[in-house]
Amino acid sequence: MLGMHGTVYANYAVDKSDLLLAFGVRFDDRVTGKLEAFASRAKIVHIDIDSAEIGKNKQPHVSVCSDVKLALQGINKILENKGANLNLDYSDWRQELNKQKVEFPLSYKTFGEAIPPQYAIQVLDELTGGNAIISTGVGQHQMWAVSFISTGSLVNG
Known part of the structure; x- marks a missing residue:
């Protein structure tokens, strides 16, 4: 989860990303914080069934108003027809995010015998x-x- 109630590593991933695939999401203030700074390096692809959500707070570079399942089927068909080779190596990126998870783990306070x-x-x-x-x-x-x-x-x- 990202935003003010999310994890450090989720927010880090969005902040450092160059492409943000936002499917069925709301870019509300609890997620974005300062709009200008949110995913400022990323091209944003926003797919949502509710047209009112697209571009409401954060302007996407590509928007699709559709059921996500249908939109992804269409995108997959386009990629298949173009013969797209999507065997990309993201191991360095995943390693960087895993490092963030270790450095900033989720935690909670305990209070004696009480069960949090x-x-x-x-x-x-x-x-x-x-x-x-x-x-x-x-x-x-x-x-x-x-x-x-x-x-x-x-x-x-």
Whole structure:
């Protein structure tokens, strides 16, 4: 997750990126912070089913108003017809981001015998092998769930 409630490494990745693929996202102030500085090096491709979201806060370089599945099918067809070779090596970039994850890990405070909610979510995820389906409302617990669930499914209520 990025923005003010996100991780250092997610924000770092967006800040240093040269291409930002934004599919079904809102560029609200909690994500972007200062609009001029957000992804300032990146070309932005924004795909959204809601035309009102495209260019509302951050102007994309390429915009597509569509269901993401249909848009990606169309993009894939174009690339296949052009014979695009997309075997690119991103290992250095991934290594750089992994370094950021190690340097700035997610953490939470503990209070004696009390069980922090982040810990409970993390343990639930581990005990279910990442296969738990977790439903949240909106608020702090939603942000904890997004941050401390590794591979499980999160259903926003």
